[in-house]
Amino acid sequence: MQANPPFSLKPFNTFALAHSCRELVHAVSTEQLIESCCSLYQASEPMLILGGGSNVIFCDDFNGTVVLVETKGIDITEDIGNYYLSVAAGENWHELVCFCLDHGFAGMENLALIPGTVGAAPIQNIGAYGVEMEQFCDWVEYVDLTTGEYNRLSAERCEFGYRDSIFKRQLLGKALITQVGFKLPKQWRPELEYGPLKAINVDGVTPRQVFDCICETRLSKLPDPKVLGNAGSFFKNPVIDSTKFDILSKSYPSIVGYPHGAGKTKVAAGWLIDSAGLKGFKVGGAAVHDKQALVLVNTGDATSEDVVILAGSIVEKIEQKFGITLEAEPRMIGAYGERSL
Incomplete structure (x- = not known):
């Protein structure tokens, strides 16, 4: 210390x-x-x-x-069908994606430029553009803080869900993630169903092309935290009943949603915020980004109170307009630990 x-x-x-x-x-x-x-x-x-x-x-x-x-280290093994990576929790996520691409390990390119570390990725089950971390997670190693003992959970036992895992529920506050194992199939299958990726011709596409498309898209929409403070996507894309989505579609034909399991639709939170006219909406030094409504930014002098009031106002306005409740994605940290928005 x-x-x-x-x-x-x-x-x-x-x-x-x-x-x-x-x-x-x-x-x-x-x-x-x-x-x-x-x-x-x-x-x-x-x-x-x-x-x-x-x-x-x-x-x-x-x-x-x-x-x-701030721990570092990547170990690699392979068999006839897969590459296996054991990665220290402190490794930078985007740098891991780049490392994989440089070494010919394809699959995670859709997750490029997601900020944060490898150890945090399983907690949130990070995802973007049709891919989630759980698709490539092999296991998660953690230390039980109550006993000091090592444990290794298979991906199945991590109970991954949409921006969710066992580490946000039963193991919340009890697990220290130290290593994450990844399994990357040697037979690559591109995921091109979301956003700008739809314009890519699947015939002859390469992992590098997908990576470049994702990076170009994210850089055009998302502000650099070194220039404009932000926590990336501030709200989860809400999952609602498909019948409710169909009703909303009649009033809002341009609403953006994707099938999410039986009878459910994932709605684009950014579209909801944008359609509510909230781009550029400010409270003190905190604002809705003028290029990507899903991102809240620090314009230079934002206080935490500004951010909380802004986020709360957005949740209220979306509830009033669409009858949908948004949920904040970042963790809210108070004086003694995690708290609600």
Whole structure:
């Protein structure tokens, strides 16, 4: 641990909110990560395990220790049909996607430019453009903070769902993810059903072409956090009954939705916010991005109160206009841990 608290958390959250913590630990090895987190947990000290800080909104100064996961390492094996990767929790997600592409391991290119670390990916079951992490997850290794013991869960036992996993439910606050295993089939099948990918001719398409398309699209719509603070997509795409979607389609023919299991439709939250006329809507220094309504941004001097009020206003307006309740995607962190919006 470092001396002279409090420590600024502004460099460690992509929304660039000016909050601080009492102690800050840079865990660069798995051993240091486990020792720090287990000792804090067993001492009942307030603790926040933080990866890239891209999926958190600090609502207050954190009255405890923030442990930054900065572990590195990628191990590769293969068999006749698949490549297998064992990746340290602190590896950058987009850099992992690039690493795979450079080494001829295809499949995860649709997930390019998603901010954050590998260890955070299973918690949220990150996804984009028709692909979710669970499709390539082989296993997740974690340390049980209550016992200090290693555990390895198969992908099936992780109970992945839409932006959901066992780590957000039964294991919330109890599991320290240390490694994630990936299984990438050598027989590549492109996923071209979403957004701009539909324009790509499936005949002869390469993983690099898909990657380039995703990167170009995201860079054109999503602001660089180094320039304009943001936490990426702020709201989950709501899943509603298909019958309700059909009714909405009659009033709003341009509404965007995708089948999501039997009798369910996933609605584009960005379309809802845009259609409600909320692009550019501001509260203090926080605003709805003028190019991508799903993204809330820090225009330079946003406070956490600005962000919470803005997000709450959007939820209320969408509920009133469409009868759909939006749910925030980033974790809201209060003085002693996670809280609701």
